[in-house]
Amino acid sequence: MKQFPAGFTWGAATAAYQIEGGWSQDGRGPSIWDAFTHTPGKTNEGQTADTACDHYNRMEEDVALMKAMGLKSYRFSFAWSRLLPTGRDTVNEEGVAFYNRLIDALLANGITPWVTLYHWDLPLALQMETDGLLNPEVADQFARYAEVCFERFGDRVKHWITLNEPWCSAVLGHGIGYFAPGRVSQSEPYIAAHNLIRAHGKIVDVYRRKFQSWQKGVIGITNNCDWREPKTDSAADQAAAQRSMEFFLGWFADPIYRGDYPAVMREMVGDRLPHFSAEDMALIRGSSDFFGLNFYGGMYASEPPAGQAVTTIKPTGNGGMAADQRVELSDDPKWEKTDMDWNVVPDFCRKMLGWVDKRYGHPPIYITENGCALPGERDVTVAVNDTRRIDFVERYLTACHAAINTDGVDLRGYFLWSLMDNFEWALGFSKRFGLHHVDFTTGQRTPKQSAAWYGGVMARNGLE
Ligand code: PNW
Numbered sequence: 001m002k003q004f005p006a007g008f009t010w011g012a013a014t015a016a017y018q019i020e021g022g023w024s025q026d027g028r029g030p031s032i033w034d035a036f037t038h039t040p041g042k043t044n045e046g047q048t049a050d051t052a053c054d055h056y057n058r059m060e061e062d063v064a065l066m067k068a069m070g071l072k073s074y075r076f077s078f079a080w081s082r083l084l085p086t087g088r089d090t091v092n093e094e095g096v097a098f099y100n101r102l103i104d105a106l107l108a109n110g111i112t113p114w115v116t117l118y119h120w121d122l123p124l125a126l127q128m129e130t131d132g133l134l135n136p137e138v139a140d141q142f143a144r145y146a147e148v149c150f151e152r153f154g155d156r157v158k159h160w161i162t163l164n165e166p167w168c169s170a171v172l173g174h175g176i177g178y179f180a181p182g183r184v185s186q187s188e189p190y191i192a193a194h195n196l197i198r199a200h201g202k203i204v205d206v207y208r209r210k211f212q213s214w215q216k217g218v219i220g221i222t223n224n225c226d227w228r229e230p231k232t233d234s235a236a237d238q239a240a241a242q243r244s245m246e247f248f249l250g251w252f253a254d255p256i257y258r259g260d261y262p263a264v265m266r267e268m269v270g271d272r273l274p275h276f277s278a279e280d281m282a283l284i285r286g287s288s289d290f291f292g293l294n295f296y297g298g299m300y301a302s303e304p305p306a307g308q309a310v311t312t313i314k315p316t317g318n319g320g321m322a323a324d325q326r327v328e329l330s331d332d333p334k335w336e337k338t339d340m341d342w343n344v345v346p347d348f349c350r351k352m353l354g355w356v357d358k359r360y361g362h363p364p365i366y367i368t369e370n371g372c373a374l375p376g377e378r379d380v381t382v383a384v385n386d387t388r389r390i391d392f393v394e395r396y397l398t399a400c401h402a403a404i405n406t407d408g409v410d411l412r413g414y415f416l417w418s419l420m421d422n423f424e425w426a427l428g429f430s431k432r433f434g435l436h437h438v439d440f441t442t443g444q445r446t447p448k449q450s451a452a453w454y455g456g457v458m459a460r461n462g463l464e
Contacts, residue, residue, distance in 0.1 A: 002401045003462040009413025010458040011073030011112075012066070012435060013369050015119035015164065017049050018422040020079060022056030026094035029085025031121035032132065036180035047428030053420055054443050056098065063105040065436055065445055066419065070455035073112040075368060075415050076102075077119035077164065080145055087123030087141055096152050103156050114159040114368075114415070116222065117146055117203065120169055120179065127181055133169060133192035142199035143206050150211045158217035161292055161368065162203045165224040166196040166252055171321055178426055187272040189321060194274040197255050201283035221256065222292030222368045225249035227348035227355075228301040231330065236303035244301045244327040245355060257360040259285050269324050290412070291356060294369035295396075296340075298348035304328040338392075339373040339431055346395040353403040353411060364410045370396050371417035373424070373431040380446050383421075383437040389450040397463055416454060420445060 017033045024030075037048035055062055066074055080087060082095035106113050122132050130137060146162070163169075170193035172179035175186070200221050207219050225248045230241040246254070246262035254262050259281060265273055276284065303326075304310050310322045322329075336344040349370070356365060372392045377383035393416065403409040421434035429440050435451040438444070457463060 001460075001462060001464060002398065004401065005404065005412075006461070007412075008461060009073050009112075009366065009415075010071075010461075011075055011114065011413065011415040012071055012419040012454075013075035013114075013415040013417050014055075014077075014419050014422060015116065016077045016079035016082070017052075017119065017121045018418075018424070019053040019055040019076075019420065020082075021049065021051040021054040023048075023050045025056060026098070027082075027085055027092040028079065028095060029081035029087070029092075030124040031079065031081045032124055032127050032180040033121050035124050035127070036182055039182070042182065043426050044428035044430045047423070049423040051440075052423045053438050053440075058443065059098070059102055060105060061445070062420070063102070063109055063111070065447070065451075066106075066111055067109045069435065069447065069451040070458055071111055071419075072458050073114055073159075073413070073415070074106055074419070075114040075116065075161070077116035077121075078149060079121055080118065081121065081123040081125075083148060084123065084145055086125040088126075088144065091148060099153060103153060107156060112159065113157050114161065115149070115153070115157050116161040116164050117149060118142070118162065119164040120173070122181075132181060133174070133195050134188060136195055136198070138195050139198040139202050143202040146203040147206050147210070150207055150215070154211050154215040154217065158215070160207065160217060160219040161222050162200045162219065163196055164222050164368075165294055166193055166200075166221075167224055167248065169193075169196060175321055186321075186323070190269060190272050190274060193251060194276075197252060197284060198276075198280050200256070201280060201287050204287040205283045218289040220288040220290040220292050220366075221252070222294055223249055223252045224294040224296070224369075225352065226296060226342075227298030227345065227352045228327070228329075229298060229348060229351070231300040231302035234303075237301065240303045240327045241301040244325055244329075247321065247325045247327075249356075250359075253291070253356075253360060255281070255284050256286070256288050257363070265324075268326070288363075291360060291363040291365045292368040293352070293356060293365055294417075295349055295352055295367055296370065297338075297342040298345045298352070299329045299331055299343065302328045302330065339375045339377075340427075342372075344372070344392060344395075346399040349396050350399040350403045350407070353400070353409045354407050357403075357407070357409045362410055364412050366413040366415070367400065367411065368413075368415050369417040370414065371433050373433045377421070377432040377434075377437065380437050380439065383432065384446060384448050386448040386450045389435075389448065390453045393450065393454065393457075394463060397457070401463070
């Protein structure tokens, strides 16, 4: 029996664009993801999330699924353009009503809501009119949107995540064009990232100044990072692995926990890396009540052979902004892989938690996503027997347990990605991460074996 600490948070996660559908229903405005998926050639088979899981129209049924599996906490995101269709000014009351119904249904069923304010779906109007994340003004637009959310929902929502994986918005959205808004640049990722970090600081400032003392919630940011294991124990490979971690996670977490970008980034990115004003930094430093971490896998890192250019590897291998880091990434042929082609490396999860614990001064950490896509799950009869998913999660939770009990890491919670199969961004419906199978033609949901298994883990607060 591997028991987790009393009060450990157990949950499952989703994101608005990936499940809601109802893309033009009840006054929702378009987002950059609607524009991106409606552009030919951007997603698997041209798929869009216009309908997705149709969660917008099946919300009550989905809360019933959560209840049936014994879910304790549910992490989901608000679609900014459902609440403020043009990103600014007018509030769409029908959007407010939808999230009110969802939050009330969760609470009525004893499920704690964890809300992500921004999971990549910037209102399209902000992209078209003001250049989205590239315009410094976006930080104030974020803060005004967040204020509406705290005002309308903060009486019942006590756990807030400002941004999901800003690394993806920066690198995949503005560096290699794999995600919306589909821009390709060597400098824009650093500008987009900078404005997102500034936005995070301003959102938290609004919450702390106007709401936190009476609403009594917590607020933090979620970053993603894959582990980088030195390929050999040579000093050069160890330095390459460390550098790669600083370019991936340090980029976003260092400003918040240490007051600036990592020195190695300043050195290697030069003029393309913006500077924080004293005023912005005053809001950014210390602006997270907890450390949200999405963890999926890892690779070997090594020093590239002298004189050889480093090329970006597959986007889902997280090789973005490779030229700036000079780190060569590789796989071990022995590693098992998920359907995303991501390596199954539970030991790296423990190392990752230890790295965060040490570099950022022992913060409370929540794994806000971990999970796997498995092949063949389009077929519901295959999907329901997902013993590989159970095995995957069990191994990662074993690593988490060791991080807590042996290494003294302050890990406070774990959210499985995902509650149900959904729209996997550029990969469309081809990758299935769900605890529930979704038939995207009929909308039918079917629990996989992992849903019942995970229900048991949550009920026992640990592994058998
Ligand atoms: C996360 N990559 O992101 C997201 O937060 C989820 O929305 C997503 O469904 C989940 O992981 C599974 O992919 C990532 O291509 C998506 O490097 C793609 C990449 C990284 C993170």
